[in-house]
Amino acid sequence: MPKSAPHTVPSAVPTTAPTVVTFDEQCREPRQATEELRGTAVAADASGDWVVLGHAEAIRVASDADTFSSAVSTHLQVPNGLDGEQHSAFRQVIDPFFGAERMAALEPVLRTVAEDLVASLPRDTPVDAVAGIGSVFAVRAQTRWLGWPADLEPRLLAWMDENHAATRSGDRDRTAGVAAAFDAIIEEVVSARTGETDGQTDVTTELLNSTVQVDGQPARPLSRPEVVSILRNWTGGDLGSIAACVGVVLQGLAAAPDLQARMRVAGPAERSAIIDELLRRDDPFVSNRRVATCPVDLGGQHVEAGQRVRIHWTAANRDEQVFGDPDQIRTGSHAADNLVYGVGPHVCPGRPLATLELVVLAEVLLGACSIALSEDIPTSREVSPVGGYARVGIILRPYRQEK
Numbered sequence: 174m175p176k177s178a179p180h181t182v183p184s185a186v187p188t189t190a191p192t193v194v195t196f197d198e199q200c201r202e203p204r205q206a207t208e209e210l211r212g213t214a215v216a217a218d219a220s221g222d223w224v225v226l227g228h229a230e231a232i233r234v235a236s237d238a239d240t241f242s243s244a245v246s247t248h249l250q251v252p253n254g255l256d257g258e259q260h261s262a263f264r265q266v267i268d269p270f271f272g273a274e275r276m277a278a279l280e281p282v283l284r285t286v287a288e289d290l291v292a293s294l295p296r297d298t299p300v301d302a303v304a305g306i307g308s309v310f311a312v313r314a315q316t317r318w319l320g321w322p323a324d325l326e327p328r329l330l331a332w333m334d335e336n337h338a339a340t341r342s343g344d345r346d347r348t349a350g351v352a353a354a355f356d357a358i359i360e361e362v363v364s365a366r367t368g369e370t371d372g373q374t375d376v377t378t379e380l381l382n383s384t385v386q387v388d389g390q391p392a393r394p395l396s397r398p399e400v401v402s403i404l405r406n407w408t409g410g411d412l413g414s415i416a417a418c419v420g421v422v423l424q425g426l427a428a429a430p431d432l433q434a435r436m437r438v439a440g441p442a443e444r445s446a447i448i449d450e451l452l453r454r455d456d457p458f459v460s461n462r463r464v465a466t467c468p469v470d471l472g473g474q475h476v477e478a479g480q481r482v483r484i485h486w487t488a489a490n491r492d493e494q495v496f497g498d499p500d501q502i503r504t505g506s507h508a509a510d511n512l513v514y515g516v517g518p519h520v521c522p523g524r525p526l527a528t529l530e531l532v533v534l535a536e537v538l539l540g541a542c543s544i545a546l547s548e549d550i551p552t553s554r555e556v557s558p559v560g561g562y563a564r565v566g567i568i569l570r571p572y573r574q575e576k
């Protein structure tokens with residue numbers, strides 16, 4: 174296990190700031206790295222960016238978009254890089270895609286995806302819950318939802334691997350190359366539809382035909398870069414997130430037979446609450462960035478205008494002041510404070526889809542199998558900036574309901 178990083182004041186942070194706690198999470202597991210800083214609401218990372226670890230402070234930053242802007246990148250990022258009215262305008266376009274009726278219609282499609290996958294998995298033989306189940310399920314579920322061709326699966330799986338490796342490398346050129354490769358896939362899918370969208374009713378076609386009303390102007394069609402950016406956001410980022418969430422959920426269930434039993438008898442609301450709570454305990458969607466628009470005091474620190482601020486969801490979701498023992502699974506009392514899907518104007522629009530996918534997969538798996546951890550595939554944690562597990566070895570055994 175890596176040694177604790179020294180608590181020092183990094184040079185990029187103003188010396189007027191009182192006792193800045195800093196940590197170097199490079200090449201470390203994010204949950205463990207922040208666990209060592211329990212009680213610290215706002216720390217600084219090695220490059221001098223602020224890292225918000227406290228629950229109350231995370232909510233404050235995420236909720237105050239005037240002070241903490243999401244315009245952190247020079248690239249077009251719809252909607253995550255937008256602020257204010259522009260952001261709201263695009264959320265009005267995006268949010269209906271995740272409405273209750275649409276999710277209800279998608280449920281049987283996702284169930285078939287899960288059933289086919291679970292039927293194909295080996296029994297009584299170790300399997301990696303992340304690569305062997307999570308990644309495959311994420312790609313199949315997202316392509317079915319978007320109406321993308323099934324033969325994209327090997328390319329998307331290869332892209333996920335390369336994206337993951339590039340993210341971990343911290344090499345900007347490599348990350349840019351991966352982003353360009355993904356845009357090329359999206360361009361292909363979009364171009365294949367342009368001009369012949371009549372009669373097609375899938376989500377991608379609907380998005381292509383969507384309009385947006387910005388800055389009091391009449392509604393206009395989405396531009397091609399806007400469509401590509403939205404699709405990149407819906408797939409590029411989220412394939413990895415769903416795979417990581419599957420790893421965390423299946424590890425949590427495999428380690429706790431009582432939780433498996435509870436899931437089997439639970440109703441739909443309790444099932445999703447259990448999954449939310451497993452993800453809160455070990456949030457693999459680690460952080461999101463903001464930039465301060467003006468000087469502001471936050472968690473005992475003074476943030477200057479222009480400084481970058483990272484909301485560390487994984488740490489905030491384990492704040493002892495809010496959750497007591499953060500390892501305890503308490504679906505009832507923890508639900509309202511759960512920050513896995515964020516909070517404020519940028520709160521995750523894809524939550525209903527992510528939850529549906531995770532619940533359906535868990536239901537299908539637990540309906541057919543009992544899940545146990547397997548040491549034959551050693552379980553290993555991810556390292557920063559990725560969270561959750563790199564690998565979770567599990568064994569599926571046929572499950573028969575007792576009469």
Ligand code: HEM
Binds near residue numbers: 254458523524526
């Ligand atoms: C798999 C589990 C997922 C987790 C844990 C997750 C988590 C989050 C979080 C914490 C945010 C807030 C970002 C911020 O405040 O800057 C967010 C935003 C977002 N998520 Fe998710 N998400 C998940 C799945 C999805 C899915 C499946 C989609 C769509 C297909 C999606 C689409 C988005 C978009 C578009 C935003 C940006 C919203 C905005 O800026 O207004 N997410 N997500």
